[in-house]
Amino acid sequence: MERIRIRVDVDVQRARRAARRLATDLGLDRNGAEMVVLAVSELGTNLIRYARGGEITLSTMQDERGARVLVESRDDGPGIADVDQAMANGSSTGGGLGGGLGAVRRLMDEFAIVSDASGTRVRACKWVRKSERGCGHT
Amino acid sequence: MARVPIIKVGETLIATVQDELRDSDALTLQTELSAAVERTGARGVLLDLSAVETVDSFLGRLLGEVAASTRLLGAVTVITGIQPAVAITLVELGLELKGVRTALNPEKGMALLRRLQRLQRLQGEENARLLPARAGSRNGRNDGRR
Numbered sequence: 001m002e003r004i005r006i007r008v009d010v011d012v013q014r015a016r017r018a019a020r021r022l023a024t025d026l027g028l029d030r031n032g033a034e035m036v037v038l039a040v041s042e043l044g045t046n047l048i049r050y051a052r053g054g055e056i057t058l059s060t061m062q063d064e065r066g067a068r069v070l071v072e073s074r075d076d077g078p079g080i081a082d083v084d085q086a087m088a089n090g091s092s093t094g095g096g097l098g099g100g101l102g103a104v105r106r107l108m109d110e111f112a113i114v115s116d117a118s119g120t121r122v123r124a125c126k127w128v129r130k131s132e133r134g135c136g137h138t
Numbered sequence: 139m140a141r142v143p144i145i146k147v148g149e150t151l152i153a154t155v156q157d158e159l160r161d162s163d164a165l166t167l168q169t170e171l172s173a174a175v176e177r178t179g180a181r182g183v184l185l186d187l188s189a190v191e192t193v194d195s196f197l198g199r200l201l202g203e204v205a206a207s208t209r210l211l212g213a214v215t216v217i218t219g220i221q222p223a224v225a226i227t228l229v230e231l232g233l234e235l236k237g238v239r240t241a242l243n244p245e246k247g248m249a250l251l252r253r254l255q256r257l258q259r260l261q262g263e264e265n266a267r268l269l270p271a272r273a274g275s276r277n278g279r280n281d282g283r284r
Contacts, residue, residue: 009161016158016192034192034223035230041194045161100195103231 001059012044015056023069026060027128035107036069036126042100043073043122051077051120067128071108076119083115142167144174150182150251151175151213152244155190164200171204175211181258182251183208186244188219198233205238214239214254218247 002022004015019040023033040056047054054075061068080086087102101122105111108124115121142163144153151174153167171183185204187193193201205215216239220228228234239254241247 013158013160020191031223031226034227037192038194038227038231041192045194045196100231103195106230107227 001057004056004058005053006044006047006056007053009048012041012048015040015044015058019058019069019071022058022060023126026062026067026069028069028126032126032128036071039104039107039124039126040071042104043071046100047073047075047077050080051075054119061125068109068125070123070125072124073122074119075121079117079120080113080115083113087113141170144170146174146178146180149180149255150184150248151178151180152184152186154186154188154244157189158191159197161196164197168200168204168207172207172211175208175213180213181255183213183215184244184247184251185215185217186219186247187217187224188221188243190219190224191221193220193224193228193233195231195233198228198231198235202233202235202238214251214258216241216247216250216254218242218244 002018004011004018006012006015016037019037020033023036028036040058044056047056052075054073054077057070057072057074059070059072061070087105101113104122104124108126110126111122111124113120113122142153142155142159144151146152151171153171155167159167171185174180175183183204185201190197201217205217208215217235218241220240239250241250
C-alpha cells in the first residue's frame with residue numbers, strides 16, 4: 001500500500017508514477033495502466049484545486065476473484081455541494097479546471113464517492129481483467 | 139523537470155517535451171511559446187509529445203489553449219507524437235483536442251506545417267490581389283452616384 005500526501009503539483013506527478021508502477025506490476029496492459037494513472041491524476045488535481053490538499057492511497061488486491069488496483073482519494077476540504085452535478089460536469093467543463101470526476105468513473109471499473117461538510121472520499125478500482133463483480137471495498 | 143527548450147527552424151518553432159509535465163511546467167511552456175511566437179514572428183509551432191505518457195484534463199485543455207493563442211498570433215500549432223494509450227484516455231476524458239492539428243510524428247508534423255504555411259501564403263497573395271480591385275470598384279460606384 002502506498003500513501004501519498006497531495007499538496008502541490010509535484011505530488012500529483014509522484015502519485016502518477018506510483019500508480020503506473022503499481023498497475024504495470026500487477027499485470028494491467030499499457031492502456032489499462034494509463035487509465036489508472038489518469039484517474040489518479042484527475043483525483044490529485046481535484047485535491048489541490050478544491051480541497052487544499054489531501055491524500056491518495058494506492059493498493060492492490062489479489063484473491064480468487066482476480067487482481068485489481070484500488071485508488072482512494074481523501075480530503076477534509078469543504079465537500080462537494082452537488083455530487084451528481086460534479087459527476088455530470090466532470091469531463092466536459094470547458095471553463096472550470098480540474099473536475100474530471102465523471103472521467104474517473106468512466107476510466108475505472110468501480111467507483112464510489114462520499115462527500116459532506118467534513119470532506120470528500122472517492123474509492124475506485126480497476127480489474128486486471130474486467131469483471132462484473134464489485135471490488136470488495138466499495 | 140527542466141524547462142522545455144524551444145528552437146527556431148526557418149519559420150517554425152519546435153518544442154520537444156522530454157519528460158512528464160507538471161501543471162506548472164505546462165503553464166510555463168504555454169507562456170514561453172506565445173512569447174517566442176511574438177518575438178520571432180514564427181508562422182508555425184511544432185509541439186512534440188512523444189515522451190509524454192499522461193495527458194490529463196488540465197494538460198489536454200492547456201494544449202487546446204496553446205493552439206488557440208498561437209493562432210491568434212498568426213502561427214499554426216501542430217501537436218505530434220501522441221501515444222496510443224494517451225489517445226485512448228483523451229477520448230475517455232472527452233477531450234478530443236478538436237481544433238488542434240496533430241500528426242503521427244515530428245517528420246509528418248513538419249510536412250503538415252509546410253503545407254499549411256504554403257496555404258496561408260497563397261491565401262495572403264489572393265487577398266492582396268483581390269483587395270485593391272475591390273477598393274477600385276467601390277470608387278467606381280461612388281463616381282457613378284455623383
